[in-house]
Amino acid sequence: MQIDPVRIMVPLTSDIRQGSGTISYVELHNSRVETEMASRTIIIFLLLFFNITAAQNATETGPGTLNVGVILNLQSLVGKTAHTSILMAMEDLYSVHSSYRTKLVLHVRDSSGDDIQAASAAVDLLENYNAQAIIGPQKSSEAIFVSYLGNKSRVPVISFTATSPTLSSDNVPYFLRATLNDVAQVNCIAALIKAYGWREVVPIYEDTDYGRGIIPYLADALQEFGASMPYRSAISELANNDQVEHELYKLMTMQTRVYIVHMSSATASVLFMKAKELGMMSEMYAWILTDGIANIASSLNPSILEAMNGALGVRFYVPESKELDDFTARWNKRFKQDNPNDPPSQLSIFGLWSYDTIWALAQAADKVSMANATFQKQRHMKNLTCFGTLGISTIGPKLLEAILHNKFRGRSGDFDLENRQLQSSIFQIINVVGRGSKQIGFWTAKHGIIRQLDQNGSKTIHLNSMPDLNSVTWPGEVYRVPKGWQIPTNGKKLRVGVRISGYPEFMKVERDPITNATTATGYAIDVFEEVLKQLPYAVPYEYVAFDNEGVKSGSYNDFVYQVHLGIYDAAIGDITIRYNRTSYADFTLPYTESGVAMIVPVKNDKNKNTWVFLKPLTTDLWFGSIAFFIYTGIVIWLLERRINNAELTGSFFRQLGIAIYFSFFADRERVDSILSRLVVIVWVFVLLVITSSYTANLSSILTVQQLQPTVTDVHELLRKGEYVGYHKGSYVRDLLEALGFDRRNIRAYETSDDFIDALSKGSKNGGISAVIHEVPYIKIFLADHCKGYTMVGPIYKSEGFGFAFPKRSPMVNDFSRAILSITEGDAIIQIEKKWIGDQHACENDGTIASSSSLNFKSFSGLFVVTGIASTSALLIALVMLLYKNKHKIRNSIGSDQIRRGCGLRHINERNQESTIDSNQIQNMQLTVPNSEDDTCQQEIELSTEFTSSGSEVQTSQEFASHGTTSSGLQRNDKSA
Known part of the structure; x- marks a missing residue:
């Protein structure tokens, strides 16, 4: 159907047979023609008449029909695309599903892109046509008010074009978004910015609900990926060419050269035409299109596409299929029939979403009974305006529930409104080239940026740090990735802050009395100017002295803070990179050594005096060595004394001297104990290390001049x-x-x-x-x-000295790479x-950490080893001694028992010789075991020897020491 933009078309009811279904179309178009008062009066009467006729037609639809309102901007490309798709959806739907009990009756309205007219059309559809569902409206600003009307009347409002995140179904549950929320694409855009290494971007957006809605979410996503927005460019949808040109001139004076364009196709067309005219579609610039433009890029005017040449874009990914190809061919033919005077257009995702929306609504309507499909008037509401007469749909809640639970595979892919909006995890990245666009890659929520997908979108090829996308033709028809920022040639020079240093070798600042220009020289200046030579682009600059600001004696913290305040674009010199300064400035890599010393x-300490031999060792090492000398000598003396070493004889002082001598010359003296030899082995090793170190250090002191x-x-x-x-x-x-x-x-x-x-x-x-x-x-x-x-x-x-730049300055990375190349x-x-x-x-230049003398700590490990060895040997010897004494005591007790028995036998024999009565001995009841005859014989012989020599009394006393019984025998012997 061709819509004449000049005439006003009256509501028309026509019956078009499509299979077994009948579709009624009522279309009304307002041309906004400014005529005289008489013409306006005629129009009003005609509208009233046609509204009555339309209401009568609505009541004639019967219980087997569902009135559906469609609100589109039929003058826009998206509106025309959606209108053709809706007509085809109705034809295809009832040719396939002729058995559906409920038929959709569409009532199409043209909003002409006006919010008030869209609201008026919605009221008309609800009040006069009993519309049980509304498809559209097209703009987010239009959908906001219409969705509130639908929520009030409990009529589902389904929009396939309103993408602004400010329009949320949380507040209006009867609003369904058969498209993607703009927030879905922000991570894709941010990932693309990060992949190309851009640190700053400027969003250029339409100053509407649609344009403003995405900005907070985009800023958060960019910040998460390490980028920022130094400026936000808002352009009114009613802006003329001069206003757009003025805004572009403002952008040209800034450093950032990466732009994200988020606006309608009409405003974007003006923007890109002006950008090309001003030379902003050149090799230094990068442009990224959001899905609002990228989705219809192939259908834009060829001259506009030519102006966009080199721009990147993200759009919803539609899997390819034979059914889609067939449908696209039929759609192209139908669009030419519906719009014969328009240039050829390509089927966009909006056409597919509108097609699937009709199918989703028809399938849901067939599951809901239309027997009681009426509107209940709200009696308690006063009819002060037309809104007060709106009724409440009796089938609205059931219809909404049926739509939410309806899932199917449509022309756009999986169509599911369970969350009240479509869900997508795959975006296609395109490059506008010539008069069309080409695919360069994809983005998925799971894998990020990828080069290609398989047919099911499941297999991926992952990228490295740089995006391995298909080749990109950038603005200016170059293949080199734009740097993303540039010092404006028509803007101010880079203001480089310099200050007087305490060391003129690093920085010396002077002022030319004639030109009043600031000049600077020194180490830091040469490094800075060498860095500028390394950069692949020219940077115009001028030096600005720190003392110009009246803070000549200020600290370096104050100097760096001037960068944060915007007084300088950079600060160079002997500026130490410190943690507290990084909170308000970014620093390059250091160009000097780091550290504080x-x-x-x-002093020239020749150490040639009398006591020079003491210098190699510190006092603590001397005393420690002497203490271990004495301790080791005592241990060796005790160990050798235990085995009666022949060397250890004589007085105590002689033995002590020998023991100390052992500790000095243990390797030359004879030691008999195995424990002593172990102690000596360890001690000799300690002496070897200490004496070698002492000798080496003493030689160095005596031969080398000590500063x-x-x-x-x-x-x-x-x-x-x-x-x-x-x-x-x-x-x-x-x-x-x-x-x-x-x-x-x-x-x-x-x-x-x-x-x-x-x-x-x-x-x-x-x-x-x-x-x-x-x-x-x-x-x-x-x-x-x-x-x-x-x-x-x-x-x-x-961290050494570095150059300071404002936070997130894109120049930091380039300067750091150049500094690394120089160093x-x-x-x-x-x-x-x-x-x-x-x-x-300079012979004194170097690092001197400590004195040349050797200290005790250096040899503490050796002293610990020798101390453990000596103490362990001493403890082992003590245990052996205790064990030996224990067995000696046991042997002594056994010997005493034998001696007692032998003593009784010896007395018996003597008494027999002296003619003593044996009965006296028997009365003593003492016996000697026969098993000890040999031992006792020896004892008796010994006693006899003592007796023959006149020592009987002594022998008796010896036996008396073994017990009281022996003593009693002695006394008896003497008395006899």
Whole structure:
């Protein structure tokens, strides 16, 4: 059906046979023609008449029909596409399902893109035509009000084009979105931004509910992927060419060159035509289209497509099939019939969604009884306006439930509105080339950016860090990925902040009295300018002195903070990369060495005096060695004393001297005990290590000139309460306070001469004992004052010097790569030689960590080993001694028992010789076991020998010591 945009068409009821179904079409188009008052009056009367006729027709549909309102902008490409698809859906539906009991009766209305007219059409459909469902409206702003009307009347409102996230079914449950929410595509866009390494993007959106709705979600997604929006460009849908041009000029003055376009096709057409005219479709720019434009890109005017050449786009992915190809061919033919005066158009996803929506509604309607399909009027509502006369559908809840549970495979793929909107996990990435578009890849929620899918969309080819997409033709017909940002040639120069340094070798700032221009020289300036040479693009810049702002004496924190405030576009110089500064600025990679160390005086300690032999070992090592000498000697003496070593005889002092001698010369003396030999082996090894180290260190002291630092440890300064110095304005003061230094012991100096003067006085004479400074400064100091000073440390870790840029500046990555290239090559060496000199020429330049004397801690492991060995041997010997004494006591007790028996036998024999009556002995009732005859014989012989020599009394006393019985026998013997 061709719609004349000039005339007003009256409602027309026509019967078109499609299979066994009858479809009634009532179409009304308002041309908004401004005519005279008489013409307007005639139109009003005609409208009233036709509304009455339409109401009568609606009542004649009967219980087997379902009135459906369709609200489209029939002047737009999307509206025309959807209208053709809806007509084809009705034809195909009832030719396939002729047995359906409920037939759809469509009432099409043209909103002409006007929100009020769309609302008016919805009221008319609900009040006069008893529409039980509304398809559309087309725009998100139109759908907001219509969805509230449908919610009030309990009539399902199904839109396949309203994608704004501000329109939520949570508030209006009778609103169904037969399309995708705009939020579904933000992760795809953000992944694409990250894949190409762009850090900043500018969204260009239509200043409507549709355009504004996606921006908060897009910002969150970009932030999650590491990108940001430095600016948001909103363009009114009613903006003329001059207003669009003005906004594009504003974008050209900014650095960001990546744009995300989210607007209707009409506004986007004006935008791209102007962008091409201004030269913004060139190789430095990147454009990304959201699905609102990408879905219909193939149907746009060829001149507009030509202006979009090189842009990327994301759109809903529709699986290919033979059925879809056949339908597309039929659709193209039908569209030409319906719109003969329009240029050829391609079937878009909106046409497929509108087609599937009709099928979903018809299938659901056939499951709901239409016997009582009426509207109940709300009696308690006052009819102050037309909204008060709206009734409540009796079948609306059942129809809504049937639609939500209806799932089928449609022309667009799986059609499921269970969550009140379509769900999709696959987007297609396209590239606008020439007068069409080509596919370059896909994005899925599960796998991210991928190159291709199989027919079912399940198998993927994963990408590496860079997107392995099909070849992309970028704006300007180039294949190199745009950098994404550029210093505007027609904008301001890069304002580079510089400040006077305490070391002119690093930074020296001067002002030309004639031109008033700021010039800067030094190590940092040479590095900065060398970096600019390494960049693949030109960066116009100018130096701005820090003292211009009246803060010449400000700290480096204040200097870096000027970048955060926007006073500088970058800050260069001897700026240390610190954690607190990264909260308001981004830094490049460091271009100098890192760390904080000490500058201390050195003394020529020749150590050639009388007691030089004591110097190799520290006091604690000397005393420790002596203590272990004595301990080892005592252990050896005890072990050898136990086995009666012949060497250990004589007085106590003689034996002690020999024992100590053992500890010194154990390897030369004879030791008999196996435990002593084990102790000696371990001790000889310890002596070997200590003597070798002592000999080597003593040789070094006697032969090499010793330039020793006066201080070797920062904690030694802290413990003694010494004064220390630092460079004025440096963060080192905070570091010293954090280490525990008293503020009164920290002194600030500005020049190297101040440092030398303070170090020469010393801490006790009003000076300082050490200067705490950063390593790059110390190198410069030692280059000029090589004699008499040295570096000790580093005592603290830092990141070195770097250049500061605003947060998320795209220049940081490029500068960092250039700095890395410089520091790895010969350029940085030449710059150091120019400003610092040859560092190897200074004999004092180096790191001295500690004294040359050997301390006890260095040999603590050896002393532990020898101590364990000696103590273990001593404990083993003690256990052996206790075990041996235990067996000796047992043997002594057995010997006493034998002696008692032998003594009785000996007395018996003597009494027989003296003619003593044997009955007396028998009365004693004492006997001697026969088993001990041999032993007793020996004892008796021994007793006889003693008796013959006149020692009977002594023998009797010896026997008396074995028991009272023996003593009694002695007394009896004497009395006899």
